[in-house]
Amino acid sequence: MPARRRNRSARSIRARPGVRSTGCGAVSVTAGEAQRLSVHPTTPQARLIERAAQRIAGDGLAICPTDAGYALVWSLNGTAAEERARRLRQLDSRHPxxxxxxxxxxxxxxxxxxxPAFRLLRRLSPGPVTFILPASGQLPNRLKQSARSKRRDIGIRIPEHPVAKALLEACGEVLLSTTLRSPEMDADEAPFLGHEADEVADLWLHAVDVMLDAGHCAPGPTSIIDCTLPAPDVVRQGFQPVHLD
Known part of the structure; x- marks a missing residue:
């Protein structure tokens, strides 16, 4: 059973350094503030999940725990949130x-x-695995890009973390996501696993609208399986390796 943490149902944290605790219960979020919601890691409180879902529905940018570290998430139609995620991660327009x-x-x-792809998804999902697959016609054109080639593909992930699953259900739709990394972290020899809530909040909370804080989660990154190749292949082993045999 996860270790019990101090009771903090919600916090408002300003975009500038400094933390202001509001205690338990609802908080009113104003412009320039990010909301940090403490949720149970296995049975997340529905009212807090719904609060985060409402922020996402309003083109908000969120941080959510997953089975491979905390991640940035936003609505499929959240173009403003998507642009914020690109700026935050310092990504070019073709980054998938x-x-x-x-x-x-x-x-x-x-x-x-x-x-073959269906069988792999059925065997390895939900879990910390990203599948690169050919995009269908229903995917928005802006997402039918690849940093690796001219192929039109998309990374698909079905997370297992209870909080991520609850958020997806509350949103009632798929969400876009990217890992919490920066070019400076990529150049650092020490890996940033993105699984400690306080560290994630210190680095990223100022730049988002809401964070679902479930304490520590499993470290990242995910394993990546490229299903656009003649035979599916593991192109990156994650923190939790996978085997296709």
Missing amino acids: FTLFCRSISDASRFARLDD
């Missing part, structure tokens, strides 16, 4: 994002699944 899905059925709406 990952689609968070509730199920294989969700994934099949936005990606084309052949039999």
